[in-house]
Amino acid sequence: MTVYSFRLYVAGKTERSQTAEVNLRFLCDSRLPGGYEVEIVDASERPDLAEDGRILATPTVVRLAPLPQRRVIGDLSDHGRAAVALGLPAADELPPDRR
Amino acid sequence: MTGGDAIKRVPTGINGFDQIALGGLPACRSTLVSGTTGSGKTLFAVEFLARGITTFDEPGVFVTFEETSADIRRNSASLGFTIDRWEGAGKWAFVDVSASLGEEESAVGAYDFGALLSRVGHAVRRTGARRVAVDSLGSIFLRFADVGIVRHELARIAGALEELGVTSVVTAERPEEYDGVTRYGVEEFVFDNVMILRNVLRRQRRSRTIEIVKFRGAQHRTGEWVFTIDGREGIVVVPIAFLASRETASSARVSSGNAELDRMCGGGFFRDGIVLVSGPSGAGKTLTGLAFTAAGVAAGERCLHWSFDETREQLVRNAGGWNLDLAAMEASGLLRIVSGYPEAASLEDHFLEIRRAVEEFAPARLVVDPLSALERVASPKALLDFVLALTAILRRREITTLYVSAPGGRFTPVDPPVIAGLVDISIMFRYTERDDEIRRAIAVLQSRGSAHDHRIRDVTIDGTGMHIGEGMRNGTPDGAK
Numbered sequence: 235m236t237v238y239s240f241r242l243y244v245a246g247k248t249e250r251s252q253t254a255e256v257n258l259r260f261l262c263d264s265r266l267p268g269g270y271e272v273e274i275v276d277a278s279e280r281p282d283l284a285e286d287g288r289i290l291a292t293p294t295v296v297r298l299a300p301l302p303q304r305r306v307i308g309d310l311s312d313h314g315r316a317a318v319a320l321g322l323p324a325a326d327e328l329p330p331d332r333r
Numbered sequence: 334m335t336g337g338d339a340i341k342r343v344p345t346g347i348n349g350f351d352q353i354a355l356g357g358l359p360a361c362r363s364t365l366v367s368g369t370t371g372s373g374k375t376l377f378a379v380e381f382l383a384r385g386i387t388t389f390d391e392p393g394v395f396v397t398f399e400e401t402s403a404d405i406r407r408n409s410a411s412l413g414f415t416i417d418r419w420e421g422a423g424k425w426a427f428v429d430v431s432a433s434l435g436e437e438e439s440a441v442g443a444y445d446f447g448a449l450l451s452r453v454g455h456a457v458r459r460t461g462a463r464r465v466a467v468d469s470l471g472s473i474f475l476r477f478a479d480v481g482i483v484r485h486e487l488a489r490i491a492g493a494l495e496e497l498g499v500t501s502v503v504t505a506e507r508p509e510e511y512d513g514v515t516r517y518g519v520e521e522f523v524f525d526n527v528m529i530l531r532n533v534l535r536r537q538r539r540s541r542t543i544e545i546v547k548f549r550g551a552q553h554r555t556g557e558w559v560f561t562i563d564g565r566e567g568i569v570v571v572p573i574a575f576l577a578s579r580e581t582a583s584s585a586r587v588s589s590g591n592a593e594l595d596r597m598c599g600g601g602f603f604r605d606g607i608v609l610v611s612g613p614s615g616a617g618k619t620l621t622g623l624a625f626t627a628a629g630v631a632a633g634e635r636c637l638h639w640s641f642d643e644t645r646e647q648l649v650r651n652a653g654g655w656n657l658d659l660a661a662m663e664a665s666g667l668l669r670i671v672s673g674y675p676e677a678a679s680l681e682d683h684f685l686e687i688r689r690a691v692e693e694f695a696p697a698r699l700v701v702d703p704l705s706a707l708e709r710v711a712s713p714k715a716l717l718d719f720v721l722a723l724t725a726i727l728r729r730r731e732i733t734t735l736y737v738s739a740p741g742g743r744f745t746p747v748d749p750p751v752i753a754g755l756v757d758i759s760i761m762f763r764y765t766e767r768d769d770e771i772r773r774a775i776a777v778l779q780s781r782g783s784a785h786d787h788r789i790r791d792v793t794i795d796g797t798g799m800h801i802g803e804g805m806r807n808g809t810p811d812g813a814k
Contacts, residue, residue: 245447257442277448281455289448290430308442319439 238270239299245292254293257310340551346384349570368530374504378466391463402427426456471506525549561681590628593801599783611738612762634697640672641706680711702737
């Protein structure tokens, strides 16, 4: 089973940051029954990590695993496009009870 | 500098720029520097930080969107900017946003540049930076298609930089010269302070200019100012860089190399004097210059002889015909001859070359023969600026200077107001008709600060040099009897 690992970079505890996290977790819960990891990095508290990750815009989600890495910026409010951009399994690939 | 407004300034340390900016960039503000590709934007940004460190000991943060930090380090090394060492000393920090540009990235929903601001803020606090450079905004627009967001975020970035208390330079792309300030037309509305760097063809020559479009609430000089990018000195805003008021005037006199000419000028030239010798071809101008140089060498003074249009060999040969041995003078180490054609370089580069020779060789005397040759490569305004700037340097160093101007030259006293303010002594040669022959004549038109001979005097030239005879009673310069 493929384990998905994400790092979500945000800047401060803003509404936009929270929206992005909620959207990411919703997508993962609904599309990744095999499990996933999400790490939140607040660039305003850890600018060094944002530097290491070469993050410019926030929110940015980086899919760390599986490779290749993918990056999506924005609050992920369009779930369909966000799922495609992050390379999540399509809804019809899921077991019927999770569709 | 003048402090006619309340806005504090941060001197950039860039050669000549602070003079047109009347002290420097507005402190704790952001200034947009806009220009086409190759206009020198990145260099301006790099120099702003580098001069801050070397001249004012102010640390800086460089935010790079386009070139990688490695490229900037490498490209700056030739100017003597040891960025890697400054980084090691904690005086310079990069925020390198360039590497992420190539990566595939999609945008879904709303975003902002909060992470960038956090990174910049972090770097500023870590280094104690007083200056920030951002180069360049063009790529941020390419990467983020939503102009509305970008405009909003630019305002936020500018605001955040000001909140950090740093003085910043932000560069932006222009598609072409003289068509809007910036490519997207939004940047200039976000920034209170805007400058444009240009790189255009004028009179078949590349010409770089810098213009301050606005400094909100702060005075600055207007118009386009010529600058050059020198391999060793970086950006040099040419004429204005070297203007300075004359604080002292020398009362010491030096010989022109001709005893009679010395008498005509009231006892020789002042040591910090600027002399203009004009007249038609073959009348004796070059000989006057050479005699002036030879007199300097004879007095043990270092002499710089700058020859346009004649090679060193031609000059040495011609001088030999008047019994002046230039090769021996060179061998003594007191004479340096530099010859070159005006077309070989731009006016700004000629200026820097002369200035550099003046600084390195430290002459007591300088001859430029003929100055008017530069008219072929420069506009009247540019040439006047050139002479003003050069003269200011020479006066400060008390270098007795003799400029030669050929016929038709703008500096030939057809138009006295142009030269009146520039030179101390104006000597004119001309041909006159007397009886059945053409004779040479010499006159001193002006000799500032001393009485001078008002007569037009007869001149003969032979194998021993120039001889000034009596006044020409029978032949006035008009040829009337």
